Amino acid sequence: MFPPVVYTIVILMIGFLNWLYSWRNPRCNGVLPPGSMGWPLLGESLSFFAPNTSFGIPPFVKDRMQRYGAVFKTSLVGRPVIVSTDADLNYLVFQQEGKLFQSWYPDTFTEIFGRQNVGSLHGFMYKYLKNMVLKLFGPESLKKMLLEVEQAANASLTNWSMEGVVDVKEATAKMIFDLTAKKLISYDAETSSENLRESFVAFIQGLISFPLDIPGTAYHKCLKGRKQAMRVLKRLLQERRERPRKVEVDFFDYVLEELQREDTVLTEGIALDLMFVLLFASFETTSLSLTLATKLLYEHPLVLKQMREEHDAIIRQRGNADTGLTWTDYKSMKFTFQVINETVRLANIVPGIFRKTLRETKFKGYTIPAGWAVMVCPPAVHLDPTKYKDPLHFNPWRWEGVDTTGASKNFMAFGGGMRFCVGTDFTKVQMAVFLHCLVTKYKWNPIKGGNILRTPGLQFPNGFHIQISERE
């Protein structure tokens, strides 16, 4: 007879193999899309997060598109995921928000961003918060903000031209953070005793990292950065409560007013989480786009030339360079908007948009089980040669006379459907106005850095250092 320990081992082995089998072959009332679930728990996370230096479709996605087709299954950070590079499925996912699909981000993200952030809220609360955000970043507010954005860009550029060499990534991040924080919470980076942005920098460095919370890990620093930032935000809100202001209205004023109403659904916790997400979403994304635009414009002199013609003409028409841009000027920057579209198309700052499947969904013969995550993959659309000829080439002219109804299916840098980015217009104002100041007054030369890394989010690991001087 065998000793009992052998029985135990055999039973454990069978249990493990059984579990492994069901891991590899998840249950489904139909045909799952093809693909591999990878290792137990880890899934295929390691290859998904593997750093790469290319501008192309992430190798993880590209390899699997070739092997399995436009829709495939995988497992990321402990979750079964369907990856979609199919325009029709993407469209379905965006149109069925709240019905078949619902916004969802991996648990580590929820931990990091706070449980109550915009991304994880649904229904009534969500609409309500969105309206609050739109009040601050909608067209009416942006019109009033235009001059301030220009002054910030102008002042920053003046400083950089005197400094010799400047890292555009770092410098635009500072410029945009300071302006956004000023608009949202009247935070003044110059006079404040605490450096709010520093906590965000620590936060971002660990954002996409293995979720191991022990001292020394990037994830640990990230959580610490968040805690620190939340502490500062909380204190600022407290200060405002004690000393309300009458003049200019910012986000804190809305929040305090709301919190005082009896029927309000808003809590201080939700308001602070939202504040955090907005500050994060605004400065990191826009500064990456501007850094890439600066690099691409330098590398494509013909594009730069046409940009200069457009912006010099705006100043010439006005007669005086120093009276500032009007909303009409801004709206007339036709070629600039093409440059911006082309830049964010190539930047692919958001490599995946996540949703949770609420009900079992059939699609082109496949079944997506309820509870599975779906990841819409914008880079696969933006770099599809049947949609964008010669897709890796920076060619703003391709947007000329583009049919905007068809374009939206092929362009999802800012998402789509109900959850479309609320900061789109704000980003465009910041980018267009900054580029206006840059190309009309300055010329620049790269000194070092400028290389990109995708993990799979876009990064400039060595920044982008340029020397900037006045145009003659």
Ligand code: HEM
């Ligand atoms: C180049 C710049 C930006 C890019 C590429 C970008 C991209 C995106 C994308 C793809 C989404 C959709 C996420 C989803 O569907 O799950 C989104 C949502 C969002 N963005 Fe942006 N964004 C940018 C700038 C901004 C700015 C400046 C702000 C802040 C004012 C902002 C605030 C938000 C918010 C609050 C949401 C959530 C909206 C919702 O869930 O309804 N974004 N963004």
Ligand SMILES: *[C@@H]1O[C@H](CO)[C@@H](O)[C@H](O)[C@H]1NC(C)=O
């Ligand atoms: C990036 O992906 C390509 C294609 O899969 C691969 O050949 C290369 O080794 C990867 N690594 C880096 C660091 O670019």
Ligand SMILES: *[C@@H]1O[C@H](CO)[C@@H](O)[C@H](O)[C@H]1NC(C)=O
């Ligand atoms: C420009 O530099 C001056 C002096 O160093 C500083 O006081 C000012 O805040 C800077 N402005 C910007 C926008 O960086």
Ligand SMILES: *[C@@H]1O[C@H](CO)[C@@H](O)[C@H](O)[C@H]1NC(C)=O
């Ligand atoms: C830009 O800055 C320069 C010098 O700092 C100043 O003379 C000019 O009036 C500013 N222009 C605008 C539009 O703010």
Ligand SMILES: *[C@@H]1O[C@H](CO)[C@@H](O)[C@H](O)[C@H]1NC(C)=O
């Ligand atoms: C940029 O892309 C958006 C979305 O597809 C489109 O509506 C807009 O017309 C484009 N802008 C230009 C100048 O082509």
